[in-house]
Amino acid sequence: MGGFAVSTVLRGSSWVVSFVPLLSLGFLTWPLFTVLAVRARSWPVAGAALGYLGLFALELWTFRTHETVFDISLFLLMVAGTTHAVLVRHLWFRRVWRRPAPVEADVMAVDYAMVSAGGVAPEPVLAEPVTVEEPVQRLLDEIDELVEQSMRDGEPQVGYDYDDPTYPDCPNPYCDEPWHGLAITTRMERMRTYGEVDLDYDYRDDDSSVLCPGSAFEGEWEQPSHEVTADRWESAPALPPPDPEPDPVVALRARADTLWTAVARPAVLIVVASWLLAMVSMFLAPAQWRWLTVVVGVMAPLWAGWVYGCEKRLFPDGYARKRLRARRSALAAVVLMVWGGWLPMRWAWEPPLDPAEGYFALVIACAVACLGHAVVQIGRVRPVAGASMEEMTETDPTAHGENLVVLGFGWMLFGLPITLLFGWILGYLAYQPGAMWAAVAVNAVLVLALFIESGAVKIMTKTREDGDLPMIVFLTIGVGALLVWSLLRIGATQFQP
Structure with a gap:
């Protein structure tokens, strides 16, 4: 009964996932099929994901230029993608998807009355030779059905109700x-x-x-x-x-995660500030929003100052200094982030610059900050000469690589679609609708940085699995194409003075 309940929940979840293309207006169609292709290791699904990515690129290219092509692409991504997702929904949780079997193919007949009475169950009886693609899964499904049958008349044979609401008191x-x-x-x-x-x-x-x-x-x-x-x-x-007593290794890793997350956090803050600035600038003239670039520049120094002020509260005495001296590249990365955050101020200092150059400065600042983020995250797994056993066990390479993948995937699934959808809707009311592409570009830079970091960590530590690198490469190509397209749109947009 427990296996049957889990199967029911997972089947229902597959229906929910299948409607992601429709609910996301087609923006998440190609990422959905990409994840399914890697999960199911299916080349046809991978080809479909590539096709949906092409449709998504066509939709972006024809935005406000070829309305008919744009509408057709949007319809295919939403309706055709949803229909396709429903047809292949069994690939998500294939291990619990029961296969239909002929009535006469009795795989196993078990006398449960004899078992409950303390006897020995007879050997499985095969009614006739049956060819099954997954015999182990088929056997488990049959056992689930027999257990469900045995529980219809009251107490289960094993004496537990399995959270059955109809179980008697x-x-x-x-x-x-x-x-x-x-x-x-x-x-x-x-x-x-x-x-x-x-x-x-x-x-x-x-x-x-x-x-x-x-x-x-x-x-x-x-x-x-x-x-x-x-x-x-x-x-x-x-x-x-x-x-x-907690596990000392867990405590060491939690402390190291706090330190290196704090050191790399300015890059994320610079990206978020640039994203907010780009979205706000949709409603302002260039002369009004260019002075807001100061907000991007102060993010990294403010965060570094906060970490320095809270060092004694967060870490033991000398811990942060010792770890940073052992990895001097992290200190260089902090300097790089601080310098990158001030790059957009060039547009404020030189007003004759075109507004598009100001948006390019935002993207470059985010790219420089994300380079510092990559130096910190990849440097965590780099061996250090003379490191103690405590320092060597502070980072779990497998968990670190997986966390970077999850972060990149999360920013891609939520940041990019929200930016596109939100900017597209507000573009009809905004003063500078083309500024949306600057927000998309800075978000794409962060996603690309996280994917590249995860791939580098998995390669350096030899913790990659069979489908990791193909998935990372495929997603990197897709997000990279969106970044290039965003930069082209910024360069081709005529911003209002």
């Missing part, structure tokens, strides 16, 4: 538990209350007070008084206390 008026065959004792209740199981517990030797003799008990039984139950509760053997 204990008929005894003094018991609030579901139907149970064994007696419930004070010591059993105590273990459940504390959430700890006594490894030396033996039901046959349990002489504590009985709280309920069992749902099938027939006869007279007097419920113990509260005083007797309390005395037995207190006199029961103490449970072993949980280990209060």
